[in-house]
Amino acid sequence: MLTHYTEVQLDALREVANIGSGTAATALSSMLAAPVDVNVPAVYALPVAEAIEAVGPAEQETTCVVVPVTGELQTFVLLLFGAQDASRLCSMLGVEAGTEIGESALAEIGNILGASYLGAITAMTGLHLEPAPPQTCVDMLGAMVGTIVAMGAVETDTALLLDSKLVVEGTDANFAFLFLLSPAAGGVGMLLERLGLGA
Numbered sequence: 182m183l184t185h186y187t188e189v190q191l192d193a194l195r196e197v198a199n200i201g202s203g204t205a206a207t208a209l210s211s212m213l214a215a216p217v218d219v220n221v222p223a224v225y226a227l228p229v230a231e232a233i234e235a236v237g238p239a240e241q242e243t244t245c246v247v248v249p250v251t252g253e254l255q256t257f258v259l260l261l262f263g264a265q266d267a268s269r270l271c272s273m274l275g276v277e278a279g280t281e282i283g284e285s286a287l288a289e290i291g292n293i294l295g296a297s298y299l300g301a302i303t304a305m306t307g308l309h310l311e312p313a314p315p316q317t318c319v320d321m322l323g324a325m326v327g328t329i330v331a332m333g334a335v336e337t338d339t340a341l342l343l344d345s346k347l348v349v350e351g352t353d354a355n356f357a358f359l360f361l362l363s364p365a366a367g368g369v370g371m372l373l374e375r376l377g378l379g380a
Contacts, residue, residue: 186369191224193376194343194369197302198222202345202358204301205294209347212293213273216350225342232326232340236261236357239323246291247329249313250299254368257329258295258312261322261357262287269354284317291315298360306375329361341369 186194199222206217225235237243244267248258262270264278267287271278276286292315299310318325343360362368373379 186226186373187378190373190378191226193373193378194341195222195224197305197372197376198224198343198345198360200305201298201301201343201360202347205297205358206347208293208297209290209349212290213270213349215273215352218348218350220346220348222343222345225340225344227340227342232342235342236326236344236359237322239321241322242319243322243325244287244317244319245325245329246287246315246317248291248295248315250295250310251313252309252311254308254310254362254371256368257359257361258291258298259326259329259357259359259361260287260291260294261326261359263356266354266356269352270349270356273349273352273354288315288317291317294358298358302372306372308371308375326359 202219202222206219210217225232227235242264244262244264246260250256250258268278270290271283271286274286276282292312295312295315299312302308303310341362345358346355347358348355362372370379
């Protein structure tokens with residue numbers, strides 16, 4: 182059964198994503214020595230299959246950096262790069278995409294951005310959140326996101342995604358930055374409670 186949230190609660194979650202992704206964008210800007218813009222984040226509370234479709238075309242080949250989150254919330258931060266975007270970012274870092282060094286560089290971006298994002302959420306909510314070592318994989322978007330969403334939503338048919346887009350100014354490089362929460366695991370309720378908007 183789909184979990185419903187009020188517009189006030191969704192706005193609060195959107196603000197969490199906005200502040201988290203803004204902090205992450207600042208960290209990425211320092212790494213690349215280039216300005217990085219963030220769009221207004223989208224918040225999806227959807228059945229798992231629809232959540233996958235909301236992220237992008239299921240058959241698109243994508244590089245994904247998965248940052249598991251430990252601490253008071255058991256969840257994931259995902260960075261999703263199209264093939265060309267991964268190549269552009271690697272080039273800006275002086276490494277070649279598709280190589281072991283290139284994957285390591287993208288994983289390090291994931292590590293730094295994930296830690297920045299979680300640090301901002303911790304500052305807002307007081308929740309203790311720690312990024313675990315990132316993992317990088319290349320596959321069809323639907324297969325990757327479906328597996329990860331299912332891992333975070335095993336007790337429910339609903340996934341809650343906070344979806345931000347980061348764009349490197351002066352280039353065509355952009356990527357999705359997702360924060361996945363499982364209502365069944367209590368993560369959404371805990372976050373809303375810390376924001377003063379619990380049920």
